[in-house]
Amino acid sequence: MNKITNLFNIKYPIVQGGMIWVSGWKLASAVSNAGGLGLIGAGSMYPDVLREHIQKCKKATDKPFGINVPMLYPDIEKIMDIIVEEGVKIVFTSAGNPKTWTSFLKGKGITVVHVVSSVKFALKAEAAGVDAIVCEGFEAGGHNGREETTTFTLIPMVKEQVKIPVIAAGGIGSGRGMLAAMVLGSDGVQIGSRFAATQESSAHINFKNTIVDVKDGDTQLTLKELAPVRLVKNRFYDDIQELYQQNPSILQIKELLGRARAKKGMFEGDLDNGELEIGQIAGLIHEIKPVKEVFKEIVEEFELVKSFIDRL
Structure with a gap:
């Protein structure tokens, strides 16, 4: 004990x-x-x-x-x-x-x-x-x-x-x-x-399979201006990085994030447009x-x- x-x-x-x-x-x-x-x-x-x-x-x-x-x-x-x-x-x-x-x-x-x-x-x-x-x-x-x-x-x-x-x-x-x-x-x-x-x-089976496929370096902490989150690098993550090149406002970042990104990725299995939140241990x-x-x-x-x- x-x-x-x-x-x-x-x-x-x-x-x-x-x-x-x-x-x-x-x-x-x-x-x-x-x-x-x-x-x-x-x-x-x-x-x-x-x-x-x-x-x-x-x-x-x-x-x-x-x-x-x-x-x-x-x-x-x-x-x-x-x-x-x-x-x-x-x-x-x-x-x-x-x-x-x-x-x-x-x-x-x-x-x-x-x-x-x-x-x-x-x-x-x-x-x-x-x-x-x-x-x-x-x-x-x-x-x-x-x-x-x-x-x-x-x-x-x-x-x-x-x-x-x-x-x-x-x-x-x-x-x-x-x-x-x-x-x-x-x-x-x-x-x-x-x-x-x-x-x-x-979690959606697509997300579970992604966790299994993740290698070291495939996740990154981002969106620090809102609430820092570790994500798998996918199309949505690439869109975030592209936006950062333009020195965006908080409002622009929020607009890109939109609503229900985590649900879309982890629960509905949209591996391109969803937030895929997982740790480095993956x-x-x-x-x-x-x-x-x-x-x-x-x-x-x-x-x-x-x-x-x-x-x-």
């Missing part, structure tokens, strides 16, 4: 990232059933859709699971009310000020974790009263910190400053990566990209597998490498 398994009442200190368009009830329940903490990604769900996913997840697992809520979400009050009404006991917040909702959630008996990308925001989250933090490095897919601090430099710097449990995220998709993060001071890991390329992920993902198999591989590799190091 460690701080993270105790906090969430789970078997292994492995959290599945609450990714938009990827993390529905099937993925979350499969991860929870395997001994980790599954998260439903509320960022791509209307309130009534989220309620449906929560109810289906409760039927599919008797293990703990949580909800990831980006605080930029327009209907966040409705989302929070549904979480409370449905009796969800774990919430991960991101993309906003942790002070806004932490006391409300904790007042309802909910464990709160906040995602940060720097020491500064880690300290703010701790001061806001969260129970743990996810420290997400520059390698991660999806929306990311502007600082471009890598996971393996961020973890020890944050660990040096905070007293609450720390979960490492960004560039972790194997047992070796998990062990490395914990050696550097994390109490657990959050894994996104590896779970995006599973059978239970709600270069190590070579096959779409069931969650149970992925989980088994991560845990077995972690134990094998740890026992080897213990013998040294």
Whole structure:
């Protein structure tokens, strides 16, 4: 047992990232059933859709699971009310000020974790009263910190400053990566990209196949003027780079981005015009597998490498 398994009442200190368009009830329940903490990604769900996913997840697992809520979400009050009404006991917040909702959630008996990308925001989250933090490095897919601090430099710097449990995220998709993060001071890991390329992920099969095909250098952090996001280099990414050559205004960038780009790419499978958000670790993902198999591989590799190091 460690701080993270105790906090969430789970078997292994492995959290599945609450990714938009990827993390529905099937993925979350499969991860929870395997001994980790599954998260439903509320960022791509209307309130009534989220309620449906929560109810289906409760039927599919008797293990703990949580909800990831980006605080930029327009209907966040409705989302929070549904979480409370449905009796969800774990919430991960991101993309906003942790002070806004932490006391409300904790007042309802909910464990709160906040995602940060720097020491500064880690300290703010701790001061806001969260129970743990996810420290997400520059390698991660999806929306990311502007600082471009890598996971393996961020973890020890944050660990040096905070007293609450720390979960490492960004560039972790194997047992070796998990062990490395914990050696550097994390109490657990959050894994996104590896779970995006599973059978239970709600991502479109075109996107899952793209994850498998991605090599090192095929993703890039961009759109920093709006909200930094790591994308696979496709036609839409090329259009962004072409626009940047013209020294565009924020309005021009927003116009190019338009609406529902992430849905178009990751959920509907438009590989040319959609946002394809994935982490650098995708270069190590070579096959779409069931969650149970992925989980088994991560845990077995972690134990094998740890026992080897213990013998040294």
